[in-house]
Amino acid sequence: xxxxxxxxxxxxxxxxxxxxxxxxxxxxxxxxxxTNLPLPISRLVAREEALGQVVRLLAGHRLxxxxxSPGIGKTCLAIEAARHYAQEAGLAAxxxxxxTVAEPRQVPGALAEVLLPGGEPRVxxxxxxxxxxxxxxxxxxxxxxxxxxxTARLVHLIVTxxxxxRVLMTGRDTLRIDGEQVWRLPALEPRPARSR
Ligand SMILES: Nc1ncnc2c1ncn2[C@@H]1O[C@H](COP(=O)(O)OP(=O)(O)O)[C@@H](O)[C@H]1O
Ligand SMILES: [Mg+2]
Numbered sequence: 081x082x083x084x085x086x087x088x089x090x091x092x093x094x095x096x097x098x099x100x101x102x103x104x105x106x107x108x109x110x111x112x113x114x115t116n117l118p119l120p121i122s123r124l125v126a127r128e129e130a131l132g133q134v135v136r137l138l139a140g141h142r143l144x145x146x147x148x149s150p151g152i153g154k155t156c157l158a159i160e161a162a163r164h165y166a167q168e169a170g171l172a173a174x175x176x177x178x179x180t181v182a183e184p185r186q187v188p189g190a191l192a193e194v195l196l197p198g199g200e201p202r203v204x205x206x207x208x209x210x211x212x213x214x215x216x217x218x219x220x221x222x223x224x225x226x227x228x229x230x231t232a233r234l235v236h237l238i239v240t241x242x243x244x245x246r247v248l249m250t251g252r253d254t255l256r257i258d259g260e261q262v263w264r265l266p267a268l269e270p271r272p273a274r275s276r
Pocket of ligand 1: 123124125126127148149150151152153154155156157250
């Protein structure tokens with residue numbers, strides 16, 4: 081059993097997610113769209129409906145934000161939804177982990193590192209980054225709580241300037257951008273007791 085449930089405290093997955101690719105340029109095969117999304121090592125428990133809902137939202141909107149309490153499962157669900165939708169729509173899909181970004185001004189550089197690798201090291205401005213993004217890509221920005229204002233500014237630039245880019249966000253807060261589709265992830269229902 082890979083899911084451990086602790087009553088009153090929540091649940092956690094035992095084991096790690098495996099990375100499918102070393103950075104943005106790696107691909108599983110020449111025909112496969114580019115991705116750096118980590119591969120799951122087990123299925124998400126009891127999230128079929130939520131997965132379908134997020135994939136449907138991604139199909140209809142260019143900016144989707146998945147909110148919910150810490151530990152509720154936003155990151156794992158967003159990764160699965162991004163993988164499903166990107167495969168369905170033939171998009172590249174890249175995860176940018178914003179939890180590791182220390183300061184707001186480092187947000188554009190964190191995206192550039194994943195989306196435009198191999199370029200000269202430089203300090204990216206939000207506008208320059210938005211102008212450089214031309215491919216059909218689903219961008220998953222995970223955990224922006226501490227840099228939400230700068231992330232919102234950058235995402236607004238990206239969705240208004242880059243026609244081929246869709247964004248899936250996860251966080252405790254929404255970005256408050258026009259057109260943002262917000263979906264709040266509900267807590268998992270406790271499993272019913274087995275009847276004898
Ligand atoms: N539906 C699920 N099935 C199995 N494990 C899950 C599920 N949802 C969350 N987890 C596990 O719970 C932990 C917290 O999930 P995470 O996605 O990081 O939450 P959040 O991003 O909301 O803080 C992780 O270890 C994750 O693997
Ligand atoms: Mg998370």
